[in-house]
Amino acid sequence: MEQIPKLNxxxxxxxxxxxxxxxxxxxxxSSFFVIIIASSEASLGxxxxxxxxxxxxxxxxASAAGLH
Incomplete structure (x- = not known):
């Protein structure tokens, strides 16, 4: 995802x-990336x-880890 900003x-x-x-x-x-893996039939919305x-x-x- 860090490369996406290059697309402006x-x-x-x-x-x-x-x-x-x-x-x-x-x-x-926040400062986290959440990755969800689902079936191709899952609703994108x-x-x-x-x-x-x-x-x-x-x-x-984030609060528990002291990142906030």
């Missing part, structure tokens, strides 16, 4: 890669929206 598309918060039978979703939340559900968990992890 602005700040990227997610990347989605689709393969034959697998979808890989990378979400940047639902996978991207997991950011909202994971945000509070990531904040708690």
């Amino acid at each position: 598309l602005g700040e990227q918060k997610s990347a989605i890669f689709c393969y034959e039978s697998t979808t890989l979703v990378m979400l940047q939340i 639902t996978l991207r929206n997991l950011r909202h559900a994971l945000k509070s968990i990531i904040k708690e992890i």
Whole structure:
């Protein structure tokens, strides 16, 4: 994901890669990257929206690790 800014598309918060039978979703939340591996049949919108559900968990992890 660190190469994405070279495309000059602005700040990227997610990347989605689709393969034959697998979808890989990378979400940047705070200073963490969350990688989700799902079936190619999974809803991309639902996978991207997991950011909202994971945000509070990531904040708690960052706080516990002293990263916040």
